Amino acid sequence: MKIVKAEAIPIELRLKEPFVIANETVEHADNVFIRLETDTGIVGWGCSTPDTVTAEDRNTVLKNFELAKKLITGADPTRINLLNAVLEDNLKGNPSLKAGVNSALYDIIGKKAGMPLYLLLGGYRDKIETSVTIGLGSTDLMIEKAKQIVSQGFRCIKIKCGINVNNDLENIIAIRDVVGPTIKLRLDANEGYSVEDAISLIKTLEERNVDVEMLEQPTKASFLYSLKDVTVQCPVPIMADETALTLRDSIKLVKHEIADMINIKLMKIGGITNAIKANAIAESADVAVMVGCMNESMGAMSAGVHFACAFKNVQYADLDSALDFEHDVVTGGAKYEDGYVIPSNEPGLGVTVKL
Numbered sequence: 001m002k003i004v005k006a007e008a009i010p011i012e013l014r015l016k017e018p019f020v021i022a023n024e025t026v027e028h029a030d031n032v033f034i035r036l037e038t039d040t041g042i043v044g045w046g047c048s049t050p051d052t053v054t055a056e057d058r059n060t061v062l063k064n065f066e067l068a069k070k071l072i073t074g075a076d077p078t079r080i081n082l083l084n085a086v087l088e089d090n091l092k093g094n095p096s097l098k099a100g101v102n103s104a105l106y107d108i109i110g111k112k113a114g115m116p117l118y119l120l121l122g123g124y125r126d127k128i129e130t131s132v133t134i135g136l137g138s139t140d141l142m143i144e145k146a147k148q149i150v151s152q153g154f155r156c157i158k159i160k161c162g163i164n165v166n167n168d169l170e171n172i173i174a175i176r177d178v179v180g181p182t183i184k185l186r187l188d189a190n191e192g193y194s195v196e197d198a199i200s201l202i203k204t205l206e207e208r209n210v211d212v213e214m215l216e217q218p219t220k221a222s223f224l225y226s227l228k229d230v231t232v233q234c235p236v237p238i239m240a241d242e243t244a245l246t247l248r249d250s251i252k253l254v255k256h257e258i259a260d261m262i263n264i265k266l267m268k269i270g271g272i273t274n275a276i277k278a279n280a281i282a283e284s285a286d287v288a289v290m291v292g293c294m295n296e297s298m299g300a301m302s303a304g305v306h307f308a309c310a311f312k313n314v315q316y317a318d319l320d321s322a323l324d325f326e327h328d329v330v331t332g333g334a335k336y337e338d339g340y341v342i343p344s345n346e347p348g349l350g351v352t353v354k355l
């Protein structure tokens with residue numbers, strides 16, 4: 001089998017409402033769909049969702065796709081490890097572009113094998129509980145959103161914080177009051193806190209008996225030892241996200257015991273092939289992994305769902321971005337049920353793309 005055609009098709013998806021986090025506000029999301037066609041007629045779909053976190057945008061993806069296209073056209077798409085190495089050797093950075101191409105290759109082998117991707121990858125579980133995220137806003141707005149999420153059957157809420165500890169405390173405590181003790185709450189400060197901020201927030205929550213599952217990326221991505229200070233001093237598990245981009249970052253994080261958990265996003269790490277390695281690094285050091293997402297359409301997010309379900313050490317999922325759009329161009333891929341996200345049982349990613 002050979003790849004005979006490779007295309008990158010950019011789509012701008014509007015969010016239902018602006019999404020505010022400590023380090024940016026987003027109203028629309030660029031998703032670049034990657035379509036690979038083989039000489040046997042199999043079409044593989046992937047999707048790149050560039051983000052400031054990986055220093056990419058739609059233009060870098062489209063520009064650098066031209067090189068990726070030259071490198072993979074004519075190649076056997078089933079040789080994913082070879083093609084991953086070729087892309088890594090010839091194209092520095094660009095992880096979301098690589099993730100899009102890598103997912104399309106996996107979609108092809110899933111279709112060739114007649115198997116859904118999560119089973120082809122080893123199939124540890126059939127579904128995974130996911131959080132749904134509440135962006136920053138007024139306490140009233142955030143409470144409304146929390147009620148909505150719970151009424152849709154979700155049992156885990158991720159609350160954005162990181163701008164002002166006192167406001168954050170007010171929001172978190174109000175949400176806990178409204179949703180009750182059985183709903184899991186996780187926090188994400190997106191680099192917005194100092195070490196002292198993070199510790200005082202967690203201590204106050206403890207004093208108020210407000211239980212939280214984890215705190216994600218409290219401090220600046222580049223200040224590795226600030227993150228470690230928080231990890232050492234906080235009773236709540238600390239997760240690295242913006243600090244965890246490359247495989248080398250994964251090694252650094254576990255070697256120096258910087259964080260208790262790592263958030264692997266396919267768009268940061270460069271696709272499933274690299275995510276398998278990052279998860280193996282984490283698992284070897286007893287560090288649990290969460291699979292998160294950028295502002296990903298189901299075209300991109302479905303790959304994260306399949307990956308998350310395939311591996312035991314992926315104990316957490318934050319795979320909710322497909323819920324955020326006014327209109328997605330993808331059907332299938334995964335569905336939500338009773339707080340879980342469930343991968344499609346169709347071959348490959350199981351997505352249908354209508355551009």
Ligand SMILES: [Mg+2]
Nearest residue numbers: 188216217241
């Ligand atoms: Mg995060």
